[in-house]
Amino acid sequence: MGNLVLMHTSLLFLSTLFHCVHLSDQFQPFQYNALKQIQQFLNYPSVLTIFDNTWDFCNVEPSPFLTIVCYEDNVTQLHITGNNGVFPPSLPRNFSIDALFSSISSLSNLKVLSLVSLGLWGPLPATIGKLSSMEILNLSSNYINGFIPLELSYLNNLQTLVLDHNKFTGQIPHWVSSFNDLAVLSLKNNSLFGSLPSSISSSENLRVLAMADNHLFGEIPSLQNLTNLQILDLKNNYFGPSFPVLHHKVVTVDIRNNSFKSSVPNELNSYFQLEKLDISINELIGPFPPSLFSLPSINYIDISGNKLTGKLFQNMSCNAHLVLVNLSSNLLTGELPACLRENVEEGAVSYDGNCLSGEEGNQKPLSFCHNEALAVEVSPQKLRHKERKAMAVLVSSLVGGIVGLAVIVGLSLWVFQRRNRRAAMKGPSTRLITEKLSTVNTVKLISDASKILSLSLFII
DSSP: OHHHHHHHHHHHHHHHHHHHHHHHHHSOHHHHHHHHHHHHHTTOOGGGGGGGSOSOGGGOOOOSSEEEEEETTEEEEEEEEOTTTTSOOOOOTTOOHHHHHHHHTTOTTOOEEEEESSOOEEEOOGGGGGOTTOOEEEOOSSEEEEOOOGGGGGOTTOOEEEOOSSEEEEOOOGGGGGOTTOOEEEOOSSEEEEOOOGGGGGOTTOOEEEOOSSEEEEOOOOBTTOTTOOEEEOOSSEEOSSOOOBOTTOOEEEOOSSOOOSBOOGGGGGOTTOOEEEOOSSOOEEEOOGGGGGOTTOOEEEOOSSEEEEEEOTTOOOOTTOOEEEOOSSEEEEOOOHHHHHHSOTTSEEOOSBEETTOOSSBOOHHHHHHHHHHHTSOHHHHHHHHHHHHHHHHHHHHHHHHHHHHHHHHHHHHHHHHHHHHHHHOHHHHHHHHHHHHHHHHHHHHHHHHHHHHHHHHO
16 A cells, blocks of 8 residues: 555656656747837837746737747747737837847747737848748838848748838848749838849749849849749839830739830730739830730739820620729720620729720820820830931031041141251251241140040040
């Protein structure tokens, strides 16, 4: 009997010891301290008051404002959201983004970090590079400023980078294409400038490329090799003049309000997965391909504010799922397709500012669209050819003039030398006067020639 009691007591002790050890291992103190510091740096927001009542952060009930996910007792996901005023950011005056990310970096197993609408301000600290396990980083809707730090490139496992609605400046770094698994790159609504790095063409796993509402400009690198790209959002920039080269599997193309001045490529007719096309407020020219109305997946088309030409017919076919079509302010003629009236809800079709017949409202005379179409047919290529031809004529004339000028200078010097020889035969005084006059005239002529030569070279 005594042995049974002893055995039972021993088993109970071992069970209690195992339970205590398990509790101590369940959530390491450094993780607890890190989360408590994050709470402090964010000025003890109400959504984080739960941190005051529990040690077991891994089992906190998720909400739209706070989600903590653990794996094998380690925090792997941390989501804190301010939700545009529901949880208003009221950071202290001595807030330090460096101190905040120093605490976050101690969560070394963190794979997902989302800090949204928290009013964070200051440059993104270099300590972000310590989160080597990071796969998804979302810091949108804050006031983070400065350049995108190089230390972000240390996150080799990064798959999603979202820095929308901040105050980042500088150029898009070329190393953004160094992430082998990067699927989402979204830097919308910042103050970024410069061109899109050509290295982006090698980001073969990219599904979302969103750079809207910045100050970016220049040609778009070819994105034809990005076979997984589904969303291209470049609106409200200065990209152009050539239309982007894309893979035919793209789903959304939004290049609204840029500086594209080319024609719409015929390849768009083969974009069978295309759902949304917004190319409005550019300077696109040439014929609009009406077959876009009937693409199998299309539901949104906005081509307004361009100089697109072409004749529409009443019997054209349309996709039955179109929800918006905006053809306004172009140079379209003919008749509005009947299917646009039948398939699209009232008010969802706009076509003012064209030359369509039989339509009430703001339609221009047919002659206007014909004349404007003829004007835009003088394509930029033809203009550049004329400019090059004119420049060639100018350069040829200038070179000819310079050669002629050199001949005149040479003849003048020969004449002056002959005068000097004759003067030498007439006596010292006559020779001295002649030499002075010759010298003055020669210097003046050479000076004038130099000025003309300099001006010619400047013009060239």
